[in-house]
Amino acid sequence: MSEHNAERSAGFFDGSYDAEQLPDPLPASPFPMFEDWLAEAQGLGGIPNPDAMCLSTVDAGGQASSRMVLCKQIMAGDGAVVFYTNYDSRKARELAGNPRCALLLHWDRLGRQVRIEGRVTRAPAAMSDAYFATRRWESRLGAHASDQSQPIGSRAELVERVMEKALELELDLSKIIDGDGRGLVIPRPANWGGYIVWASGVELWCDGAGRVHERARWDRELTESDNGYSGGTWRVSRLQP
Secondary structure, eight states: OOHHHHHHHHHHHTTTTSOOOOOSSOOSOSHHHHHHHHHHHHHHSSOSSTTEEEEEEEOTTSOEEEEEEEOOEEETTTTEEEEEEETTSHHHHHHHHSOEEEEEEEETTTTEEEEEEEEEEEOOHHHHHHHHTTSOHHHHHHHHHOOTTSOOSOHHHHHHHHHHHHHHTTOOHHHHHSSOOTTOOOOOOTTEEEEEEEEEEEEEEEOOGGGOOEEEEEEOOEEEETTEEEEOOOEEEEEOO
């Protein structure tokens, strides 16, 4: 290859063709960049559920399973993220037996991806109460009615359960039928709440020209504490694509 062609090729791969690059040097923590990426995805428009993330767990027999949940909070100072679910669901049962998980957020339109691995604890009840109160009334009622992950005979049976739960909670159905449900008091069920994922490893990825992508990984040791876990200093390295 001639020197001229070599320079042109290098320009293609080093970002001259608008391929995004991770900063050099890499930041001490991945979380400020993670926060920025999520905020940009949320503000861009046209990206359905930009806070959606794939949660992977493993059962007692070693079988992995994955599903989508929503990243509802980034605790950047702690190096943790929060999601909410039913505590009797399959994911919750697997986390009870093996409190480790992996998370993946991917924004195809932005050519970015975040991978997180870590330990999991339940969120404090006050945190779960506060978030539950912000949910739409339909979601709050549904959390009471659904035995998540359990079989049911039909859609009609599920809808009937929802209406039965509305009566059991003594809800003013006129606010549901004739209004938008505002003002309905629906407390958080005891078997529903948050989980905090304390990151031990984080990888940031962005799309690169010619599939020569940008990757970097941060790792740290976790120490159990009264509030969940505390993390040591991040160790960071670039990875080949």
